[in-house]
Amino acid sequence: MKRIALAAVLILGSTLNAAADWDTLYFVDMQKPRGQERSDEARNADLLVCGSPSNFELDKDLIPAVVRCMRKHGWRVAQTKHTHTWIDPDTSGTCYNGSYMGIPSVQCTPGDHSN
Numbered sequence: 575m576k577r578i579a580l581a582a583v584l585i586l587g588s589t590l591n592a593a594a595d596w597d598t599l600y601f602v603d604m605q606k607p608r609g610q611e612r613s614d615e616a617r618n619a620d621l622l623v624c625g626s627p628s629n630f631e632l633d634k635d636l637i638p639a640v641v642r643c644m645r646k647h648g649w650r651v652a653q654t655k656h657t658h659t660w661i662d663p664d665t666s667g668t669c670y671n672g673s674y675m676g677i678p679s680v681q682c683t684p685g686d687h688s689n
Contacts, residue, residue: 598655599641605648612648620647661685 593603603611618630624643628630632640641651666685673679 595656595658598657599637599651600651600653600655601644601649603648604650617649620644620649623647 585674588660600679601617603617605612621630621640621644622628624640624647626640627642644650657670661667662669662682665682668685669680669682671678672681674681
């Protein structure tokens with residue numbers, strides 16, 4: 575039997591470092607009402623109740639409290655995936671190794687061009 579894990583992206587970073595690495599936490603439903611896993615919307619609503627900001631980007635200091643609260647709502651962390659990031663010197667964007675249509679690639683967010 576294949577289990578489907580609901581994934582919640584909680585970006586853990588430092589506000590002092592523009593190229594902060596992040597971790598993605600994957601939550602699974604421990605309650606499964608009527609044998610069905612609850613929806614992404616239910617998980618996201620519980621994350622918001624547990625103190626996550628609406629963009630689901632949490633400071634590392636908030637993670638333990640949010641994880642404890644999510645356990646009270648019937649969710650547990652099943653997996654954590656670490657993502658290393660760096661600043662592209664040409665664009666000032668934050669980059670990470672990802673994939674596009676299953677092909678490994680480097681993906682970058684736009685840099686700050688307000689200067």
